[in-house]
Amino acid sequence: xxxxxxxxxxxxxxxxxxxxxxxxxxxxxxxxxxxxxxxxxxxxxxxxxxxxxxxxxxxxxxxxxxxxxxxxxxxxxxxxxxxxxxxxxxxxxxxxxxxxxxxxxxxxxxxxxxxxxxxxxxxxxxxxxxxxxxxxxxxxxxxxxxxxxxxxxxxxxxxxxxxxxxxxxxxxxxxxxxxxxxxxxxxxxxxxxxxxxxxxxxxxxxxxxxxxxxxxxxxxxxxxxxxxxxxxxxxxxxxxxxxxxxxxxxxxxxxxxxxxxxxxxxxxxxxxxxxxxxxxxxxxxxxxxxxxxxxxxxxxxxxxxxxxxxxxxxxxxxxxxxxxxxxxxxxxxxxxxxxxxxxxx
Amino acid sequence: xxxxxxxxxxxxxxxxxxxxxxxxxxxxxxxxxxxxxxxxxxxxxxxxxxxxxxxxxxxxxxxxxxxxxxxxxxxxxxxxxxxxxxxxxxxxxxxxxxxxxxxxxxxxxxxxxxxxxxxxxxxxxxxxxxxxxxxxxxxxxxxxxxxxxxxxxxxxxxxxxxxxxxxxxxxxxxxxxxxxxxxxxxxxxxxxxxxxxxxxxxxxxxxxxxxxxxxxxxxxxxxxxxxxxxxxxxxxxxxxxxxxxxxxxxxxxxxxxxxxxxxxxxxxxxxxxxxxxxxxxxxxxxxxxxxxxxx
Numbered sequence: 001x002x003x004x005x006x007x008x009x010x011x012x013x014x015x016x017x018x019x020x021x022x023x024x025x026x027x028x029x030x031x032x033x034x035x036x037x038x039x040x041x042x043x044x045x046x047x048x049x050x051x052x053x054x055x056x057x058x059x060x061x062x063x064x065x066x067x068x069x070x071x072x073x074x075x076x077x078x079x080x081x082x083x084x085x086x087x088x089x090x091x092x093x094x095x096x097x098x099x100x101x102x103x104x105x106x107x108x109x110x111x112x113x114x115x116x117x118x119x120x121x122x123x124x125x126x127x128x129x130x131x132x133x134x135x136x137x138x139x140x141x142x143x144x145x146x147x148x149x150x151x152x153x154x155x156x157x158x159x160x161x162x163x164x165x166x167x168x169x170x171x172x173x174x175x176x177x178x179x180x181x182x183x184x185x186x187x188x189x190x191x192x193x194x195x196x197x198x199x200x201x202x203x204x205x206x207x208x209x210x211x212x213x214x215x216x217x218x219x220x221x222x223x224x225x226x227x228x229x230x231x232x233x234x235x236x237x238x239x240x241x242x243x244x245x246x247x248x249x250x251x252x253x254x255x256x257x258x259x260x261x262x263x264x265x266x267x268x269x270x271x272x273x274x275x276x277x278x279x280x281x282x283x284x285x286x287x288x289x290x291x292x293x294x295x296x297x298x299x300x301x302x303x304x305x306x307x308x309x310x311x312x313x314x315x316x317x318x319x320x321x322x323x324x325x326x327x328x329x330x331x332x333x334x335x336x337x338x339x340x341x342x343x344x345x
Numbered sequence: 346x347x348x349x350x351x352x353x354x355x356x357x358x359x360x361x362x363x364x365x366x367x368x369x370x371x372x373x374x375x376x377x378x379x380x381x382x383x384x385x386x387x388x389x390x391x392x393x394x395x396x397x398x399x400x401x402x403x404x405x406x407x408x409x410x411x412x413x414x415x416x417x418x419x420x421x422x423x424x425x426x427x428x429x430x431x432x433x434x435x436x437x438x439x440x441x442x443x444x445x446x447x448x449x450x451x452x453x454x455x456x457x458x459x460x461x462x463x464x465x466x467x468x469x470x471x472x473x474x475x476x477x478x479x480x481x482x483x484x485x486x487x488x489x490x491x492x493x494x495x496x497x498x499x500x501x502x503x504x505x506x507x508x509x510x511x512x513x514x515x516x517x518x519x520x521x522x523x524x525x526x527x528x529x530x531x532x533x534x535x536x537x538x539x540x541x542x543x544x545x546x547x548x549x550x551x552x553x554x555x556x557x558x559x560x561x562x563x564x565x566x567x568x569x570x571x572x573x574x575x576x577x578x579x580x581x582x583x584x585x586x587x588x589x590x591x592x593x594x595x596x597x598x599x600x601x602x603x604x605x606x607x608x609x610x611x612x613x614x615x616x617x618x619x620x621x622x623x624x625x626x627x628x629x630x631x632x633x634x635x636x637x638x639x640x
Contacts, residue, residue, distance in 0.1 A: 065534050085543070092540035105531040109553040109636060122540040152636040168535070 004077050006175050006208040007039040007062065012071035012081075014057050018283075027283045031057040033232035033290075034071070036309060037210075039176065044202060044209040046223030046240070048216065048255070052279050054232040055212045056100075059178045062210065063097045064088050076175060093123050096169035100181035102161035106153040112139070112164050113149035119172045138167040141204070143197055159190035166197065170205060180212045195222055216259040220244065228252045231290040232282060234309055238317040248312075248319040248330035250295045273333055289322070297323060297331045372633045379629020385622025389615075393442050396435025403428060403436040404587045412605045421611045424594075425601060430608065433589045434615055440501060440590035442619070444574035444583075448505045449566040452512035453559060459513075460520025461547045465528055474517070481514040490573055494582040504583045508570045519562055523555035557631045564627025568620030575616070591616050 014032040031054040039045045049055045061068040064080060073081040075095060080088060096119070099105035106115055116135045120126060126134060136146055142163040153161055162182060169177055179198065183191040199222060202209060211222055219226055220240060227237040228251065236249040247253045254273045275294045280286060289295070292302040301322050309320040313329055323331040373379055397403065407427035415422045421430040463471040481489065493507035527533065528551060536550050552559075575592020577583035584590050591612040598608035632638045 060534075063538055065537055085537075089540050089542070092538060095538075097535070097538045099531045099535065101531060105535050107532045107536070107550055107554070109556075118536070118541070119539040122542070122545065154637050165535075168539070 003041060005038045005040050005074075006043075006076060007037070007210070008072075008074040008077075009035060009037045009058075009062065010072050011036060012058065012061060012073065013069045014054070014061055014066065015069045030232050030282050030285070032061065032068075035229075035232070035234050037227055037234065037237070039208045039210060041175075042202070042206050042208055043224045044211055044222055046219035046226040047210060047212045047229060048214060048219050048226060049229030050214060050255075050279060052231075052282065053229045054282070055214075055229050056180050058229070059097070059180045059210060059212050062176075063095055063178050065097070090123075093119070093172040094174050095176045095178065096172065096174045098162070098165050098169050098177065098179045098182045101185050102158055102165050103153075103185070105165055106161060106168075108153055110152075111149065112144070112151050112153070112156070115153070115164060116167045116171055119168060123172060125172070134171060135167075138171045139164075141201060142167040142170075143193075157190075158186050159194060162186060162190075162194050163197065166194075166201070170201060170207070173205065174207055177207050177209045178212070179209055181214070182211075183218060184213065184215065191218070198222065216256065228255065231279065231286070233290055233320065235291065235321070236317075236319040237309070238319075242317050246313075246317070246330065248317065248324050249291075249321045250297055250323075250331060250333040251291050252319075253330075253333050289320070296333045299323070369633050372638075373629055376629050376632070378625050379633070382622045382625025382627070382629060385618055386626050389438055389442060389619050389622065392435055393438035396432070396438065400432040400435055401429055403432040403589055405429065405432075412601060412608075414605075415607065422605070422607055424597070424605075424608055430594075430611055433594060434591070434611060437589040437591045437594055437612065438615065440584050440588065441571050441574060441592070441616070443501065444504055444508060444590070445567045445571035445619070445623075448508035448570045448573075449512065449563055451505065451509035452516050452566065453563060455509070456513045456516025457520045457552065457559060460517040460522075461524045461551060463517070464521035464524025465543065465547050465551065467525075471521070475521070478514040478517050481511075482518070486511050486515075486569070487573060487576055490577060491580060491582060494577050499582050499585060501584050504574055504577050507577070508573050511573070512566055512570065515566075516562060519558055520555065523558050524551050527551045527554050556634055560627045560631045560634075564624045567623045568616070571616055571619060 012032055012035040013030075016029040016031055018027050018029055033054070035054075035058055037045065037047075047055045047058065057066065060066045062073055062075075064073075064083065068081050071081060072079050075091060078091070080091060083091070110118070113135060116138060117131055120131045120134060125131070135149075139146060139149065144160060144163050144167065148156065148160065153164070156164065165182075182198070183194050186194060195218065198209070201207075211219065213219055223240050225237065225239050226243045227234050228243075228249065229235070230251050236243070236247070236252045238246075243252065244256065247256050254275050257273045273296070275296075277294045280290075280293060286293070288301075288303040288305055289298070289307050292298040295302065299322070305322070307320045307322050309318045311318045312324045312326055319330070321331070373383075405428060407423065409427065410419065410423050411427045412425055413419055413423045419429050419431065421434065424430055424433070459474060463474045484492070490507045490511040493510055494503055497503035497507060524547070528546075533546060533550055536546050541550070571591070574583055574590060575595055578590050578592035579596040583592060586593065594612040595609055598605070598612070601608055
């Protein structure tokens with residue numbers, strides 16, 4: 001891992017102002033509140049978290065579709081966090097986005113061929129014949145029949161549209177693809193085929209990927225490494241195998257215990273941890289650990305001191321929890337003293 | 346056969362298809378109402394172009410035949426100065442269509458450009474432009490046009506300018522609203538991620554998706570501008586006699602409503618049919634140009 005990472009994000013913050021502009025009643029939504037992450041070349045990082053945790057905002061800040069409030073975003077070593085729209089434009093060939101909803105992310109007035117050609121046009125790549133060759137190649141790689149080039153998005157199925165979106169995102173050969181819940185809007189049967197296309201293309205083309213999702217089975221399938229987000233912060237990050245083997249942060253443990261299992265007999269034997277309460281409103285400032293109000297094993301220190309994301313047990317496995325120690329490892333929230341643990345019925 | 350297989354197996358498309366015009370034409374032809382509209386509009390345009398050449402001089406006075414009812418010699422009768430009404434309607438069609446179409450086209454070009462820019466960028470420019478627009482909209486369309494025409498002086502060019510400027514605020518408002526709504530859609534973010542310039546986004550992504558609203562606006566505005574021209578001419582602020590326009594004919598017919606109602610009837614029918622034609626044509630175009638429309 002000596003080579004330069006494709007993406008390095010440090011202390012990324014995005015606050016949205018809401019409410020009246022003329023003083024009074026103005027609130028700040030802390031969508032992203034100090035996120036650090038790194039994606040190596042050819043790596044797929046899965047970013048998981050429940051809705052409202054800020055994971056999509058992280059993605060759109062990195063793609064510079066929104067202006068981050070503070071922090072740095074280094075794409076291929078270059079800080080892009082403060083570039084203007086104009087300055088950012090040449091770098092757009094290095095990062096592209098696949099959005100969640102393939103029904104609204106494609107221009108309804110353009111044909112499939114035009115949509116996939118657009119990035120080449122904007123970057124003045126190739127002549128007519130060259131573009132046609134690249135576009136045809138890309139459509140074929142994403143598993144689309146060339147007969148579809150003249151079709152409009154509304155004439156395609158959800159899965160086909162998402163393939164078009166993928167072809168559009170990859171046509172310039174970017175170093176980084178931000179996939180923001182790309183399969184959440186699709187049928188389960190179609191999800192698998194799209195995920196396989198992404199994995200195959202990743203091997204062929206070698207791009208890195210920030211894969212944003214709330215679906216644990218999807219991250220487990222696709223990611224090399226996983227980062228878990230809670231209320232605008234990353235609470236744990238580890239390789240896929242490590243995270244599923246030894247979830248350290250109490251939130252990760254609760255999250256994993258809630259994932260549905262394909263095998264009912266083994267699911268019956270395990271304990272589910274049901275967290276009380278809801279995700280706190282991101283408008284209020286929380287002292288200490290963002291999770292302390294819902295954490296079954298929280299101690300006094302959690303209410304006052306913000307835990308930092310540290311690799312306590314190993315540098316590759318980082319978690320933001322005071323209770324993780326080098327000697328004892330992670331706390332087990334099933335033995336929490338708050339008695340919030342329930343058995344799955 | 347084998348030759349065919351080889352071509353079918355070739356792994357590139359020879360061209361990226363653009364929206365197919367044949368398909369648009371075919372879909373248009375399938376709509377009888379739209380075709381009727383097209384026929385009406387084209388008919389009036391031809392009438393305006395050819396009528397004055399083929400028919401008798403519209404200013405030819407025949408005092409032996411004043412206020413005649415329609416007859417073979419004068420298809421639509423004659424007016425108070427013995428002029429042939431049919432020839433005058435043909436002659437007036439030029440002025441009316443020019444005023445209606447040119448002023449609306451001008452207003453759309455200016456209004457859409459300003460509206461898209463303010464709606465896309467928002468900010469202080471938007472605030473200032475919209476306050477100016479509000480002030481302009483506070484005046485009724487015709488009052489504003491009359492005021493402008495009075496300042497500019499009476500001529501066809503000035504009538505077109507006055508009508509165009511009076512229409513601009515409404516167009517700005519529509520274009521701005523569309524720009525604000527469409528820019529929030531994800532495919533615009535996709536275009537940004539593609540690396541599209543702001544101008545490209547406005548005119549290649551937002552404008553085509555707002556086309557329906559613009560066409561509707563045009564079909565409403567063209568008839569309104571034709572009537573606007575009539576009003577200005579009625580007030581003496583439009584084209585000057587002996588030049589004729591449908592508006593002038595209507596106003597001079599007013600004095601003879603009791604004796605010769607057809608004098609007002611025929612220019613009125615001409616205005617109504619033109620308005621109907623543009624409305625039907627616009628409705629058809631809007632549907633046909635929308636790829637989501639299946640028929």
